[in-house]
Amino acid sequence: MDDERIVELYWQRDESAIEHSKAKYGAYCLSIALRILQNKEDASECENDTYLKAWNTIPPKKPSPLSSYLGMITRGLSLDRLRKRSARKRTDSVCISLCELEDCIPAQMSIAEETEAKELARLISDFLRNLPEHECNIFLNRYWHFLSIREIAEKYSFTQSKVKMTLLRTRKKLSAHLEKEGIFV
Amino acid sequence: MKSEKLQDAIGMVDGDLIERAHKATAKKSKIAHIKWTAPIAAALAIIIGLGVFFSMRGNNNNPIILNAYAVAEAQYPETVSYPEGEFLPGFEERYEAWREYRNKQREYMGAGENLDNFFQSTASQFLKDAESENLVYSPLNVYMALAMLAETTQGNSRQQILTLLDAEDIKYLRKQAHAIWNANYNDDGAVTSILASSLWMNENIGFNQNTVNTLANNYYASVFQGEMGSSDFNKALQSWLNKQTGGLLSEYTSDIEMDAQTLMTLATTIYFQAKWDNEFESKLNTTEVFHSTDKDLSCEFMNQTDSHGTYYWGDKFGATRKRLTDSGYMYFILPDEGVTPRDLLADEEALAFITEAEDWEQSTNLRVNLSIPKFDVKSNLDLTEGLKNLGVTDCFDFSTADFSPLLSTEQSAAISGIDHGARVVIDEEGVTATAYTAMKFAGAAMPSEEEIDFVLDRPFIFVITGCDNLPLFIGVVNKP
Numbered sequence: 001m002d003d004e005r006i007v008e009l010y011w012q013r014d015e016s017a018i019e020h021s022k023a024k025y026g027a028y029c030l031s032i033a034l035r036i037l038q039n040k041e042d043a044s045e046c047e048n049d050t051y052l053k054a055w056n057t058i059p060p061k062k063p064s065p066l067s068s069y070l071g072m073i074t075r076g077l078s079l080d081r082l083r084k085r086s087a088r089k090r091t092d093s094v095c096i097s098l099c100e101l102e103d104c105i106p107a108q109m110s111i112a113e114e115t116e117a118k119e120l121a122r123l124i125s126d127f128l129r130n131l132p133e134h135e136c137n138i139f140l141n142r143y144w145h146f147l148s149i150r151e152i153a154e155k156y157s158f159t160q161s162k163v164k165m166t167l168l169r170t171r172k173k174l175s176a177h178l179e180k181e182g183i184f185v
Numbered sequence: 186m187k188s189e190k191l192q193d194a195i196g197m198v199d200g201d202l203i204e205r206a207h208k209a210t211a212k213k214s215k216i217a218h219i220k221w222t223a224p225i226a227a228a229l230a231i232i233i234g235l236g237v238f239f240s241m242r243g244n245n246n247n248p249i250i251l252n253a254y255a256v257a258e259a260q261y262p263e264t265v266s267y268p269e270g271e272f273l274p275g276f277e278e279r280y281e282a283w284r285e286y287r288n289k290q291r292e293y294m295g296a297g298e299n300l301d302n303f304f305q306s307t308a309s310q311f312l313k314d315a316e317s318e319n320l321v322y323s324p325l326n327v328y329m330a331l332a333m334l335a336e337t338t339q340g341n342s343r344q345q346i347l348t349l350l351d352a353e354d355i356k357y358l359r360k361q362a363h364a365i366w367n368a369n370y371n372d373d374g375a376v377t378s379i380l381a382s383s384l385w386m387n388e389n390i391g392f393n394q395n396t397v398n399t400l401a402n403n404y405y406a407s408v409f410q411g412e413m414g415s416s417d418f419n420k421a422l423q424s425w426l427n428k429q430t431g432g433l434l435s436e437y438t439s440d441i442e443m444d445a446q447t448l449m450t451l452a453t454t455i456y457f458q459a460k461w462d463n464e465f466e467s468k469l470n471t472t473e474v475f476h477s478t479d480k481d482l483s484c485e486f487m488n489q490t491d492s493h494g495t496y497y498w499g500d501k502f503g504a505t506r507k508r509l510t511d512s513g514y515m516y517f518i519l520p521d522e523g524v525t526p527r528d529l530l531a532d533e534e535a536l537a538f539i540t541e542a543e544d545w546e547q548s549t550n551l552r553v554n555l556s557i558p559k560f561d562v563k564s565n566l567d568l569t570e571g572l573k574n575l576g577v578t579d580c581f582d583f584s585t586a587d588f589s590p591l592l593s594t595e596q597s598a599a600i601s602g603i604d605h606g607a608r609v610v611i612d613e614e615g616v617t618a619t620a621y622t623a624m625k626f627a628g629a630a631m632p633s634e635e636e637i638d639f640v641l642d643r644p645f646i647f648v649i650t651g652c653d654n655l656p657l658f659i660g661v662v663n664k665p
Contacts, residue, residue: 063200065204068201098192117194121198144203155209159540161301
């Protein structure tokens with residue numbers, strides 16, 4: 001079933017929308033949760049919570065593509081769950097990616113609490129759209145999907161070193177972009 | 186936490202970008218490339234040691250040594266020589282046969298693409314002390330020695346080496362090392378790149394024959410057995426090393442000795458000789474000042490203009506390269522003013538350049554006026570502490586080392602030390618000048634009106650790559 005039809009089912013409050021979502025994107029969502037939580041039971045719960053949250057937000061939303069929307073919910077739920085764990089139990093992949101993102105925040109600046117996450121997301125989207133496609137893809141695979149350097153290298157047939165360097169440069173560019181936008185002043 | 190907020194915001198970027206990143210794959214499989222080039226660089230390196238000490242308990246299961254120490258001599262793959270006599274009958278056929286041989290080598294190329302981390306971390310670790318002296322290190326040579334060491338160990342001792350070499354298991358490593366060896370072995374008259382390995386075993390100790398066979402068959406190792414501590418056995422080792430390295434490291438090899446307590450010594454060498462694709466003209470040489478760390482030195486500089494040159498840059502360095510005939514390149518990396526080679530060896534971007542120069546995005550084609558001092562640099566490093574810093578610790582400690590695949594009887598053993606000697610010599614014309622056709626490479630850039638003076642008149646870093654684009658040698662020149 002195509003995404004448009006599944007979204008229609010959500011709008012019609014047809015519970016089969018959840019079954020179709022699970023059939024089509026269950027494995028994708030579970031893989032995102034597993035990568036973040038590295039625990040089957042927790043990941044499975046986050047996957048199931050994803051459909052509940054989708055049910056509660058569609059309508060009013062009409063997400064397209066649906067895969068990214070569901071993935072975004074899973075990612076958010078998984079990160080929330082992860083952050084509730086003690087620091088000791090946090091997974092390497094997320095912690096490493098979190099440390100790397102420190103590069104993007106200029107040292108003398110701080111993120112104002114009132115800065116809306118949505119506004120920040122819009123700025124980052126704009127930034128990513130202006131990058132060469134492969135740089136954008138590498139960045140999102142690392143910091144959205146939490147793939148390891150090796151996995152990204154294998155996916156795109158790049159060397160690990162090239163992936164690391166691309167990420168380093170992109171982080172520097174993002175830092176400059178955010179600084180220029182004054183979002184952190 | 187600030188970065189968590191950023192992490193959350195990234196989670197909400199536009200869905201189409203997420204989908205594209207998720208679905209995108211490599212547009213085409215990466216093709217291992219061979220580079221046809223020429224220089225005059227003569228280089229060689231040697232790692233020796235891995236002398237394993239043990240608590241002697243006596244063992245009389247001596248294998249019978251039939252003749253002068255050699256138990257097994259490595260059988261190297263057959264090579265097809267580069268044909269001489271361009272105008273002699275049958276040249277084309279012989280040339281095609283050579284080309285076919287070289288093309289077959291391509292099957293082995295690309296096996297070391299996951300070794301970037303290893304090359305970068307070891308370069309940083311082993312060369313970090315290059316404050317005022319020259320240091321040279323052969324990443325490929327150390328890789329081969331560690332791969333062989335992994336074969337002789339078990340448990341955590343082995344796992345630490347596999348982790349450093351980014352190998353999932355010993356079978357993967359064995360296959361990779363075999364491919365890398367073959368991709369970098371050349372003795373065909375066009376280029377000389379010879380990797381050699383040997384095992385020197387105590388005649389009073391029982392060894393596991395299967396492991397010895399694995400080393401001989403997969404790593405082309407020659408095996409010798411004799412009386413440890415005897416001058417004849419030491420001379421045999423020194424002689425083998427000198428032969429494999431063309432005598433260029435004789436001042437170091439003369440100090441290498443195995444004493445009566447040595448269980449085994451593992452020695453690997455690499456000898457590399459190639460010519461510049463475009464030789465320097467000695468009449469253009471000049472005497473210039475090289476600003477060394479502690480004083481100014483008067484040196485003979487070689488000068489050349491390359492109208493199709495390539496210039497690379499990073500945040501803290503500039504670099505260029507010279508092509509080596511039928512091999513790879515020699516890269517010259519010059520730190521920016523106020524930055525030292527040592528700083529670069531701790532810099533993530535500069536380290537990445539060492540393994541990524543071929544695909545470096547920050548590069549441009551322009552006229553390069555290269556001025557480089559002739560140099561002959563050599564050093565002798567003890568890699569023990571460096572390897573420990575990189576996580577290879579267990580095999581140095583009697584209480585944790587596990588050499589059970591190597592030893593046929595129960596006895597404790599540990600590595601006593603790892604020496605690594607290396608030397609790189611460059612001059613105008615190369616080591617040999619033979620009559621062969623210089624093969625041109627495709628894709629040369631159009632000459633640019635822009636030009637740059639690339640003058641290596643202060644401490645710099647060099648990298649020599651081989652046919653497989655892997656770093657054969659990395660060095661720091663502080664005093665040409």
